[in-house]
Amino acid sequence: MDVIVLGGGLMGTASAYFLASRGARVTLIERNRVGAAATVASFGNIRRTGRHLSQLPLAHRSLRLWGEAEKMLGRDVEFRATGHIRLIFDEGGLADMRTYAEAAQPWGLELDELGPREIRARFPGLGPDAIAASFSPQDGSGNPRLIAPAFADAARKLSADIVEGADVETIRHTGSGFLVITSKGSFAAECLLNTAGAWGARIAARFGEEVPLDARGPQMGVTEPLPHRILPVVGIWTRDKDYGAYLRQVERGNIVFGGAAERVPVDLDPGHAAADPMRLPGQLRAVARLLPSIAQVAVIRTWSGCEGYVRDMLPVMGRSATTPGLFHAFGFSGHGFQLGPGVGDAMAELITTGRCETPLDDFRVDRFSRA
Ligand SMILES: Cc1cc2nc3c(=O)[nH]c(=O)nc-3n(C[C@H](O)[C@H](O)[C@H](O)COP(=O)(O)OP(=O)(O)OC[C@H]3O[C@@H](n4cnc5c(N)ncnc54)[C@H](O)[C@@H]3O)c2cc1C
Incomplete structure (x- = not known):
């Protein structure tokens, strides 16, 4: 064929x-x-x-195949099953997480619910005001x-x-x-x-x-490299899109972040999506709720990409x-x-x-x- x-x-x-x-x-x-x-x-x-x-x-x-990718493709594509944590700061977020977790269970997705003490003990520095979190241990990130x-x-x-x-x-x-x-x-x-x-x-x-x-472009940013301390990918359960941020730290130390900013319309000809520096402060405010120490760190690059929604x-x-x-x-x-x-x-x-x-x-x- x-x-x-x-x-x-x-x-x-x-x-x-x-x-x-x-x-x-x-x-x-x-x-x-x-x-x-x-x-x-x-x-x-x-x-x-x-x-x-x-x-x-x-x-x-797909997750099974990400797990086999290095062997299958003969090179490390930096898939790391570090876990995925989504922090919760209010009762609305907690209710949404519990409803989703219950609905997703018959579909084979098990989410652990973490309380504030467990979050502080396992993930110091993340979401000091979080009241709870969901954690999915098998998920992670790739390059x-x-x-x-x-x-x-x-x-x-x-x-x-x-x-x-x-x-x-x-x-x-x-x-x-x-x-x-x-x-x-x-x-x-x-x-x-x-x-x-x-x-x-x-x-x-x-x-x-x-x-x-x-065609729209979500906006991303990355910080200078820092000692590698944050293992999981970090997100949030929230109804407030101004706080819908996420982040991860790559092994080389840079913190990559995104979310909490409108996706900008992109012209398919030529399809170049540009990041808007005016959106960065709002994004960083949302990221700081997940990781307050981001306030001390320099952002070295922002970017976007042309995605079909x-x-x-x-x-x-x-x-x-x-x-x-x-x-x-x-x-x-x-x-x-x-x-x-x-x-x-x-x-x-x-x-x-x-x-x-x-x-x-x-x-x-x-x-x-x-x-
Ligand atoms: C900024 C950003 C962050 C994202 N973050 C995540 C994330 O964290 N997790 C997640 O799951 N997803 C994420 N996504 C979504 C994910 O990246 C995309 O859904 C995925 O990469 C789409 O892959 P694709 O192959 O469909 O499209 P593309 O990678 O866009 O590939 C399409 C290709 O088709 C080519 N093409 C188009 N027209 C023609 C033509 N006529 N002839 C020949 N070639 C053509 C283009 O040149 C292009 O290379 C993100 C997307 C963006 C933009």
Whole structure:
């Protein structure tokens, strides 16, 4: 079976790898460099807590693969199962956490509830005013700069053709397959997988499939390096979006943070998302609630990235509803980094076998037109 994968972010490179592992002949077409769009901008959170429940089977599949990534890809992509703590500062946050934890349990996600004493003893310096927290010990983080190139290199070793810097001029359904004409040559295959991220809705629209998707940029920042003291990824349960911040400390010592700032609309042409320095003070106020000592530290860089947010905040995954042989996996709405390896594996299973053991029904491309 021949498959063209269009878009070389985490979803495209992971799909290319798992398709090639299943014996498909794969051509991945990326107009820039692999992993250089939303994927490289990611905060790197490998978190299941708070996900839409119907996404949890895919998130569990993905977490297993993150755990195997070093062996599978032959290099350390800095996946660390350090745990994920979400601090709680008020009764509303506590009620939301307990409701979610109870609902998520039958879906296989176990959250520990920590009291204030346990938080201080296990995580000194974090959230001195927190009244409680949820803790998910198996979650953690990975390095957004390393993962897509690692999948692309591993796919190449399995004979996948990774074509970078290729401007797509035409995509045509030929009846028996697809013809993609690019600045780097023409490619034909019986299947086409659309992993074009925030640009994915444009590709779907060429085949008569409308998806309500906005391109937006969440804002991130990073501090100077400090001694490595914070092990888990840290977030918050809150109804107040001005306080919805998160942070983690990388092993080299820098503290990466995000959240608590509006996501800025991004023009898909050219798709460059810019960080806004005016949003930084508000973000840091929210981060300081989680980690007061951040007030003493210099921020050395801010950035953003162009991500596709679907109206219902769920991705589009699965078969096209209009065109045989066409598949979609795009619009990961700000939480695709954790899902990436699972998405690649699930799409490869669907394309090569015609079925997928992970339920994907809630992510159907035609859910908006059917509604
Ligand atoms: C700032 C930021 C922080 C984030 N933090 C987290 C996090 O902590 N945890 C989490 O789970 N998720 C996070 N996310 C979301 C996550 O990074 C994305 O959901 C995920 O990386 C999407 O991967 P992708 O492969 O779908 O898209 P992308 O990485 O954007 O890749 C799409 C690729 O398609 C290419 N492309 C588009 N059109 C064409 C075309 N016509 N021809 C050829 N190539 C094309 C693009 O050049 C691009 O390389 C974050 C996102 C951002 C922006």
